[in-house]
Amino acid sequence: MANTNLANAKTAKNDEFYTQYADIQKEINAYLDYDPNVFRGKTVLLPCDDPEWSNFTKFFAQNFELLGLKKLISTSYAPESKKYKVPYQPTLFETSQPYFDNDKSKTHGKIFVLTHDVTGDNRIDINDLQWQYLEGDGDFRSKEIRKLRDEADVVITNPPFSLFREFVAWLMDSGKLFIIIGNMNAITYRDIFPLLKENKMWLGNGFQNGNAYFRIESPKFEYAAGVYDEKTKLVKFRNCCWFTNIDHGRRHQPLKLMTMADNFKHSKHKEIRENKRYEHYDNFDAIDIPYTDAIPSDYEGVMGVPISFMDKYCPEQFEIVWRGGDIEWCEKECDFYTPPSKERAEYYKKQDKTWRIQNPYVLDEQGNAVVVYQRILIRKKQS
16 A cells, blocks of 8 residues: 555655656645745745755746746755665766765755856746755754755755654744645644644645655555556655645635535435434544544534545634544553543542543444544534
8 A cells, every 4th residue: 555655665764755746836836826926035945855856946946937036945965864775876967067076976965056047048947056065964954954944935845754743843943934745644643733733734735636646766665556657656645745834725615514414314425324423432522523524514512523634624614622642641551542441540540640542432332442543623613
């Protein structure tokens, strides 16, 4: 499965997934449709990049004048500093320059800068990029790259999958605008979810039909049929999304919903039509909504919805209350996923200990706790 391979890549520190030009163009156009001047007069930084042939660098360099950019900065990470090693060969673009250094090519990152017309053709584009070696390896956590971050107005990139949490913290520390790619499961991360809940970050416009295609040079894992194309070197993921703090129109489009009664009659999901009810959690005062399109329009209480809801979340329509998995009480010996029995909970209480609430759960006919999938708890906003 594609998502399994994404997890494997994260474990192996295989962060070499390269974004397609069409996906970048589609996403950026969504922000321009909402505000045509969103990038005008801005300095854009593209860290964690490979500027010689990166589609991020290519897109913003080719559209420099159209976007009205002030400055474009793109930086790369030194090949020898990467934990996931692949065969490295300097590009002809680099080796043809008089200041090419074979040792620095491996141990130093590179910086590409675009500000003005260098070639004299009366236009500013990719041919006007000027580059040099960085002093260090290009790690985004270095003082050198932090200084570039602080100079920029907007940070845009596909950051390393294995360092996503740290990269987001790096962004939030700067207070800059950003557009980045990440695993949708990051929604549930303890240090990411509060940012979504407080509207400090939200999901972007999204990939076409929910499918993200990345180019990968040297696949280390076997992919399921239909996931990796050996001819194009493209691998498909269905669990990737854009994260941003820049507004776009789709974010303010409310979900079109049916009433609870109409869901029981007309829902496309068989179990909802047959059960004619929503399960109520035993450990939280909320009902379970297994599908985003089954959210009832006339329910005023708290509802647990799948994490995919965040891709359709309209802050004017709903408020986010909580997410399953948040730590309310903590006891080290408590099972992570299984709710404690009443006897065990009482034992903790007598021992002056506490226990951990995890995902919301319901009780089956025998009274056993059945944990549902990851849920986000939401409430409809009053008109």
